[in-house]
Amino acid sequence: MKNTAIGNIENTSFVEKQSFFKWLFGCWHTRMSKPVTIDSTTFCYCKDCGLRRNYDFETFTPQGAFYSPRPGKEELYFV
Numbered sequence: 252m253k254n255t256a257i258g259n260i261e262n263t264s265f266v267e268k269q270s271f272f273k274w275l276f277g278c279w280h281t282r283m284s285k286p287v288t289i290d291s292t293t294f295c296y297c298k299d300c301g302l303r304r305n306y307d308f309e310t311f312t313p314q315g316a317f318y319s320p321r322p323g324k325e326e327l328y329f330v
């Protein structure tokens with residue numbers, strides 16, 4: 252029951268690590284977000300691991316491969 256109170260403070264880093272492990276060990280990307288447009292790029296992101304996938308508004312389907320929203324340098328932190 253203690254976890255509920257502490258959860259909010261440590262939630263961010265915990266989720267990030269958990270997401271990384273999901274990404275590392277394989278995520279099925281079953282919970283995708285709604286399409287988001289940033290800098291004229293429209294993409295959906297996985298609510299579990301955070302990987303992004305471009306979204307084509309003309310066909311209303313995701314296009315291409317999943318990619319990481321983070322630059323490589325930050326990912327090296329975990330290695």
Ligand SMILES: [Zn+2]
Nearest residue numbers: 278280297300
């Ligand atoms: Zn995923």
